[in-house]
Amino acid sequence: MSSDPPGFELPLRLFLGFRTLVDELHAELGRQGHPDLRPMHGFVMQAIGTRGTTAAELGRRLGVSKQAAGKTIDTLEGLGYVERGTDPGDARRKIVRLSERGVDSLVRSARIFDDLRARWAATIGEDRLHALEADLRTLTPPDYFPLDVPGWFGGYQ
Amino acid sequence: MSSDPPGFELPLRLFLGFRTLVDELHAELGRQGHPDLRPMHGFVMQAIGTRGTTAAELGRRLGVSKQAAGKTIDTLEGLGYVERGTDPGDARRKIVRLSERGVDSLVRSARIFDDLRARWAATIGEDRLHALEADLRTLTPPDYFPLDVPGWFGGYQ
């Protein structure tokens, strides 16, 4: 099929779709009181979850070292999105939990993403969007959540 | 429509699709003699093009400072993928051109991406993949090529 698009357009479009959605999310998030959040912060907080976790566990979940996870937690703690506590059953562990502000940002993010999805559905149709999501679900690994994006893309080794 | 997927799945799937394709590209690229290329290098070389460019122009094209573009060129030059030359008509400008090795990596990348696209077409069907590409083309800006990914995602401001 010589009429097929060249293969390099596909990754570019996927990235642009991702970037467009995330940029619009953060523009709106900024208007709603969270101007200092970066794209990766949302993924990290999602990975922390409502039950909390530790730096080492977070690192494993995100595919980065525990030191890198610890630094990111430092940043989020400085911004007021997470809080550190102790584990009564294990003096080594320090539990990281979302603060009220952290939960608020996740709630708003979910709502904004729903709105953005609705706009996409209005543009190409709900059936087409549904098919797009279904196809991507087929083509991508199910439980994969890599968050080493800066290093992965730019190359820290 | 309470049966619609939550909005946050869409950006995640788009990113995973992008990441899956690029990871498989670089795995194969590594087997074909280019093990030290990072994801961003391909985008940068694509932006340099066969006609060559300058650091300042490259920075404008990629949305980063000329200093950042210059550093990336330093890296690619050290890896042997680009070469610096002078501009006979303007002593200030230093033209950056793809080396033979750089062109080879782009040719191989294009072929590998075509193969990966064919595999996706075999999985979900050429018509569905065609629709997916067409929809993404509708939903994303046409001539946008942002390469500040590490900073954009992680946050250098």
Added chain:
DNA sequence: TACAATCGACAACGTGGTTGTCTAAAATGG
């Protein structure tokens, strides 16, 4: 009880990004 494994912290380093400053060369304008 001695030993191994785990957690969190610290240090050193590499890479990519930024801004600011500087010199040289080119474009502009009176």
Added chain:
DNA sequence: CCATTTTAGACAACCACGTTGTCGATTGTA
């Protein structure tokens, strides 16, 4: 024609995020 502004590239200082290596403290285990 010359003075001024603009542009390109190099250099330095700095920040963010990643890595590996090391360490003390705590927990699990043979």
